[in-house]
Amino acid sequence: MTPVAARETLRPGTLLGSYRILKSIAKGGFSLIYLALDENSGEEVVIKEYMPKKIASRDPDQRIIPITPDYTENLHHGRKLFFQEVKALASLKHPNIVRVLAFLLANDTGYLVMPNERGRNLGSYLHERKGGLSTTFLLEVFVPVLDALALMHRRAMLHLDVKPGNIHLRHGNQPLLLDLGAVHPLNRGRARGGQVITAGYSPVEQYFRAGQVGPWTDVYAVGASLRTCMDGRTPQPAPDRQKEDKLLPAKEALKDRYPPFLLEAVDWSLAMDPAQRPQDATELLNVLAPHLDDPQLSRLTQETSSELLGESRRI
Missing domain, CATH: 3.30.200.20 (Phosphorylase Kinase; domain 1)
Structure with missing residues (x-):
C-alpha cells in the first residue's frame, strides 16, 4: 500500500x-x-x-x-x-x-x-463545558442554523456535514455555518449516499452509495448536534444504532434537564428511518423557533453571552 x-x-x-x-x-x-x-x-x-x-x-x-x-x-x-x-x-x-x-x-x-470572522468554535466550547448547555443557548444557536439550512434546502442543496465543529460562534452567540465543502446540489431529485461521513452525526443513509440522502439527512445531523450539546457525548454512530440501538431517547435520558418540546424535537430528528424525521430544516425550525423568545426559558439560562466576550478564535 x-x-x-x-x-x-x-x-x-x-x-x-x-x-x-x-x-x-x-x-x-x-x-x-x-x-x-x-x-x-x-x-x-x-x-x-x-x-x-x-x-x-x-x-x-x-x-x-x-x-x-x-x-x-x-x-x-x-x-x-x-x-x-x-x-x-x-x-x-x-x-x-x-x-x-x-x-x-x-x-x-x-x-x-x-x-475572517472573530469568535470561537461551538465544538471547542462544548468540549470545555462537557455538555449541559442551556435551552436558551441552544435555541439561540440552532434556530439561526436551521434557518440557514432551510435556505439551502429551498435551493435544492444539502450541507451533509453539520456538527458542532462546523458552527462558529460570533459575538452574542450568533452562529455561522462553516465548512461547506461537503455541500451537495440536488440537481436530479434525491442524491445518493457515500458522501463525507462524521461518525455520530451522519445518518445511516449517508454511509452507503445506495442510500437516499436529502434534507432529512441534514436534520439528523442537527438533532445529533443538539443531543451532543445536551449530554456532552457524541451519539452512537448510525450503523451501530442500526445493529443495536443503545441511544436512549432524549425524552427519557434528559427529561429532568430540558423541556419536552426540545427533547421531542431531538428524538424526532434522530429517527433511524428517514421517513420518520422532519423532512427538511423548515419543518424542524417551525417546531423550535416559536420558543426562541419564551420568557420562561430565559430564567433557565446557564450561559450568558458575556462568557464569550473577550474570547476570540479565527475560523
Whole structure:
C-alpha cells in the first residue's frame, strides 16, 4: 500500500491574486486553511485550498498533484465537484452562512476566499463545558442554523456535514455555518449516499452509495448536534444504532434537564428511518423557533453571552 505523503502547506508570503498568505491555520480531510491578507483592502481573510488528504501532494512548483497516477481521476473528479459546489455556495446570501468573497484557480486546484470572522468554535466550547448547555443557548444557536439550512434546502442543496465543529460562534452567540465543502446540489431529485461521513452525526443513509440522502439527512445531523450539546457525548454512530440501538431517547435520558418540546424535537430528528424525521430544516425550525423568545426559558439560562466576550478564535 502506498504511504500517504504529508501535505505541505503554501509558504507564507505566497501570492494568490491579490491575497498574500500569512500562515496556515487549520487542516481538514479535503482542504488546507490559511490566514491571508487582501492587499487591495488591507483586510484579513481566510482561504480554503482544495487538497484532499489521502490522494494529493504538492510538487516543487506548488501545484497539487495525485500521490500516485492511480489517483489522477479521483483528484480530477473531486476538484470538479469542489468547483461546482463553490459556485452554488456563492449564490447563498444568509447572515448565518459563511460568505464567499472570491474563488481563485491556481496551482491546479481551487481556493475559496472567506471573511475572517472573530469568535470561537461551538465544538471547542462544548468540549470545555462537557455538555449541559442551556435551552436558551441552544435555541439561540440552532434556530439561526436551521434557518440557514432551510435556505439551502429551498435551493435544492444539502450541507451533509453539520456538527458542532462546523458552527462558529460570533459575538452574542450568533452562529455561522462553516465548512461547506461537503455541500451537495440536488440537481436530479434525491442524491445518493457515500458522501463525507462524521461518525455520530451522519445518518445511516449517508454511509452507503445506495442510500437516499436529502434534507432529512441534514436534520439528523442537527438533532445529533443538539443531543451532543445536551449530554456532552457524541451519539452512537448510525450503523451501530442500526445493529443495536443503545441511544436512549432524549425524552427519557434528559427529561429532568430540558423541556419536552426540545427533547421531542431531538428524538424526532434522530429517527433511524428517514421517513420518520422532519423532512427538511423548515419543518424542524417551525417546531423550535416559536420558543426562541419564551420568557420562561430565559430564567433557565446557564450561559450568558458575556462568557464569550473577550474570547476570540479565527475560523
